[in-house]
Amino acid sequence: MSTTAIVTAPGAAAIAAKGSVVPPRSAGSVLATAAATCALIVLDTNVVAVSLPSIARSFHAGFADVEWVVSAYMVSFASCLLPMGGLADRYGRKNTMLLGLLMFAIASLGCGLAPSVMFLNFSRVAKGFGAAMLLTSALAVIAHAFPTPRERVRAWAIWGMTMGIATTIAPLFGGLIAQWVGWRWIFLLNLPVCVVLIFCTRRVVTNSRNPHARRIDFAGSLFFGIGLACGIWALIGAQDDGWRSAATEARLAGCVLLLAGFVAIERCVGNAVIDLALFRQARFVAAVLGMFGYAACAQVMMTFLPLYLQNAFGWTPICAGLGMLPFALSMIVGPWLGARIGRHATGPTSILSAGLALVGVGNLLTAIAVKSGAYSWVAFGMIVTGLGAGVLNGDTQKAIVACVPPNRSGMASGISTTTRFTAIVTSIGVLGAVLASRARSAIDAAMTCHTSGKACVDAQFMSDLLAGDISHALARLAPDLQPAMRSIAPAGFASGFASALSVAGVLALSISVAIWLLAGRRRPA
Numbered sequence: 001m002s003t004t005a006i007v008t009a010p011g012a013a014a015i016a017a018k019g020s021v022v023p024p025r026s027a028g029s030v031l032a033t034a035a036a037t038c039a040l041i042v043l044d045t046n047v048v049a050v051s052l053p054s055i056a057r058s059f060h061a062g063f064a065d066v067e068w069v070v071s072a073y074m075v076s077f078a079s080c081l082l083p084m085g086g087l088a089d090r091y092g093r094k095n096t097m098l099l100g101l102l103m104f105a106i107a108s109l110g111c112g113l114a115p116s117v118m119f120l121n122f123s124r125v126a127k128g129f130g131a132a133m134l135l136t137s138a139l140a141v142i143a144h145a146f147p148t149p150r151e152r153v154r155a156w157a158i159w160g161m162t163m164g165i166a167t168t169i170a171p172l173f174g175g176l177i178a179q180w181v182g183w184r185w186i187f188l189l190n191l192p193v194c195v196v197l198i199f200c201t202r203r204v205v206t207n208s209r210n211p212h213a214r215r216i217d218f219a220g221s222l223f224f225g226i227g228l229a230c231g232i233w234a235l236i237g238a239q240d241d242g243w244r245s246a247a248t249e250a251r252l253a254g255c256v257l258l259l260a261g262f263v264a265i266e267r268c269v270g271n272a273v274i275d276l277a278l279f280r281q282a283r284f285v286a287a288v289l290g291m292f293g294y295a296a297c298a299q300v301m302m303t304f305l306p307l308y309l310q311n312a313f314g315w316t317p318i319c320a321g322l323g324m325l326p327f328a329l330s331m332i333v334g335p336w337l338g339a340r341i342g343r344h345a346t347g348p349t350s351i352l353s354a355g356l357a358l359v360g361v362g363n364l365l366t367a368i369a370v371k372s373g374a375y376s377w378v379a380f381g382m383i384v385t386g387l388g389a390g391v392l393n394g395d396t397q398k399a400i401v402a403c404v405p406p407n408r409s410g411m412a413s414g415i416s417t418t419t420r421f422t423a424i425v426t427s428i429g430v431l432g433a434v435l436a437s438r439a440r441s442a443i444d445a446a447m448t449c450h451t452s453g454k455a456c457v458d459a460q461f462m463s464d465l466l467a468g469d470i471s472h473a474l475a476r477l478a479p480d481l482q483p484a485m486r487s488i489a490p491a492g493f494a495s496g497f498a499s500a501l502s503v504a505g506v507l508a509l510s511i512s513v514a515i516w517l518l519a520g521r522r523r524p525a
Contacts, residue, residue, distance in 0.1 A: 029204040030145040031155050034138040035162040037097065037197055040104075041131045042166040044190065045073070047174035050306040050317050050324075051183040053468025058183065060472050061117040062463030064236050067432050070303055071232050071425050072121045076128030078421035079225025082273040082414045085136040086216040093140045094207035098198060100133025105194035112188035135417075144208045168328040171306060175321025217273045220265040224273075227258030228422060235429025239436045240459055274415055278404065283349065286518035287399035288419055290352035293511035294396050295423035297504040298359045298389035301327065303428060304435075304500065305382070311468055312494040313375065323375065327382040327389075334390010341391065349519040351395045356512035358388025363505030370498040373491075388508075396420075431500040436466055439496025446488045447481075465489050466496075 052066050059065070088096040107130055110123030146155040177186050234251035241247045266272040278284050305327065309320040334355075341354050366381030400416040440462050464473035470489060474482050 027145045033200040034141045035159045037138045039162050039166040043170050046170035046302050049303045050171050050174035050321050051178040053310045054178045054183040056467035056469045059117040063466035065117045066467040067236050068121045073124040073128040074421050074425035075229050076125045077132050080132035081418050083216050083221040084132040088137040092207045092209050093137045094205045096133050097137040100130045101194050101198050103130030108187045108190035112184045171324035172321035175317035178317040220273050223258050223262035227255050231255035232429050282518045284403040286349045286515045291396040291419045292423040293356045294392040295420045296427035297508035300424050300427040308497045312490045326379040327386040330383045330386030331390040334387045338391035353512045353516045355388045355391035356508045360505045360508030363501045367498040367501035370494050434503050435496040435500040438499035439492045442495035443492035
C-alpha cells in the first residue's frame, strides 16, 4: 500500500466546484477521520503478511491457499477502485464511506471467525470491496474539505505522513498480534476501529456529490476484475496443476479473452473507466510502467520478506516484524533521496528510472545475501530496495497525474492506483511460482544422498513448507529423513526466495531501462 498522497480519488476530478463547503474548524476533524480510514486500509493490507505462516499452521493450509489470503483481497480491491470512485461521486462520498466501513467491519468479522481457509479467502474478497469503497470516498472527502491548492497540499502532506507511519508499524504490529493473541485478532481488532470511524464520519463529514458524474462503467469493471482473477488463478494454480495442464491453459485463455473484452468495451463506451488514448503518450506509458515496476518489484516484498524471515531463519512473527524495519524505515528516507536526485534529473521519468535501478540492485544484493544466511547482509539489501521504493513512492503517482490535464486527474489517479494493486497481485503469482519451483529443485538436489528422498518431497510437502507450516510438512516424511530435512528445507526455501528476488531485480532494471528509453521519445514542450 502506498504511503504517498493520492492527489485525487478516481472519478473525482471536480470535487469542490459545487456543493457544500466544509467550515474551517471542522476541516481538521474531517482530515483526521479520512486519514485514519485510509491508515486502517494500509495497516490491514500490510499487517496480514507477517501472520501468513500462523494462518497456514492453523488450517494446515498449503502455499496456494496462503497466496490467496493476500491475492483475493488485492484482486477485488484493484478491480473495484475505478467503479467505486464513480459510485462515490454519484451517490455521495459520505454515504459510500459509511457503507464501505460497514462492509469492511462485517468482512473483518468473517475473517476473524473463519472456520476454514476458503471461508477466510471469500471474506477477504468482500473486504477488498469495502476497502475500495473506503479509499476512493475518503480521498474525495479530503479533496472536498480542502478546496484551495495551498490547503490541499498541506492536507495531503499530513495524509502522507499518516500513511507512512501506518506502513512502518504494520509488520511489527502484525507480528505482535499474531504471536501474543493469535492471528484472528488481526482482523477482529478492526471492528472497534470501524465503529469509532463510523461515529466520526457521521458527525464530521459533510456529504457531497459530483453533479456532473457520469454513469458507472460496470461492464468494463466486471470484465477487468474477472479477467484479473482468472490470470492470478492460473499463476497460483499452476504450482499444483502444472503449467501445461488443461486447467491452467483454460484459466489463462479466460484471462486473455476477458481482458480483450475489457479493452473492446473501453474503446466503445462513452463512460469508460480508462481512456485508452492516454497510452499513446510515451511519457504516460513510462509513468505507468514506473508504477508497475515499483509495486511488482518493491511493494510486493511486504508479502514475501516476512515469509522468508520466518521460514528460513525460524523466527517468530514478532522477530519477523522487527526484521522488516530496515526496509520500512529506509522507505521513509527514500523521498529525501528522491528530492536530491530530482535536482539533477532531466524530468520526472528520470527519477522513476533511478528509483527502479535502486530497487533492482537492492533485490539482487538481497538475493546474493540470502545465500549466505547472514541477516545483516540481507538487511543491507533490504535498505537499498527500501530507498528505491521510497524514491518511487511519491513520484510514481505524481508522474502519472502530471501527464493529463487537471480535469482528468481523477481518471489518472484511478489508473495509477489500479496499476499498483494489479502489479502487486500479479507479482505475487509470478514470484510465488518461481519460489515454489526453485525451492523444490534445491531440496531435490540436496536429498540425492537419500534413496527415498525425492519420493517424499511431493507437492503437498512443498505446499506446507512454503506456507510456513514446516512441522506439518515434516510429519509427512519417514522418521529417518526428518533430521536431515530440518536443515535442508529452510535452505531450499532460501534458495527459492533468492531466485524470486533475482527475477524481481532483473525486472526492475529492465523497466528502468525501458522508462529511460521512453523518456527520450517525449516531444519537446
